[in-house]
Amino acid sequence: MSSSQEISEIFYVEAEKLESDINDALIKSHWSVSEIVSIYYRTMNVNSIVSMLKQLSDSSSEASSVTFKIEEVKKTISEKFDSNLHLSIMKQLADSIAETTKKLSSGNDMEKSKEDIETEAKLYEELRQTMSTKEFVEQYDKGLSNA
Known part of the structure; x- marks a missing residue:
């Protein structure tokens, strides 16, 4: 099994977990610190795997079989996480800090x-x-604005 295949398999597993985590988190209106950290780590991990897969597919002449899944996951991260969940979490954290400080x-x-x-x-x-x-x-958030 090539390293590209291994990375693809890891990607599929992590992408499914991320999509499930995002959907579960969107149902809630408040998240624990451990839930927040976990979903951000998983999101960054999947983004890193996507970057590696893109580099591997750019360097190979064969069409990648994971391209569709990559686009699907990028859309989920952009539409559900970055544009929705991330903003809600940022607000929760800011509100919590203000309330505790008060x-x-x-x-x-x-x-x-x-x-x-x-x-x-x-x-x-x-x-x-x-x-x-x-x-x-x-x-x-800074990574988003630099992307």
Whole structure:
């Protein structure tokens, strides 16, 4: 089996998983950090595989049997992910950061109980995680504007 065939097989599996993940995510209105990271990694992975397959098909004289699937997946990523899901996730992350920041800044400066301190620490951790995820998602966004 050639490396081109192996990459094609991986592409078919990953493309199916991505399409399923995107369709599942579109049904929801809120996503966990792990769901967000997972779908972005899968999207970037499929985009990378598409690039490799294109390079392989450009260097070979035979017509690629995966060309139709590549176009189908690119359309799904563009129409469902980039133009819809990605924008919703960006909004969710921005709203979550604003809401958590507001909660943290509205806390009083009076003496705090152990529970108050633990709750505040959890909010700071949530904020850090959400900001980190937003930064990761923005890297994808920058890739879109450079494409």
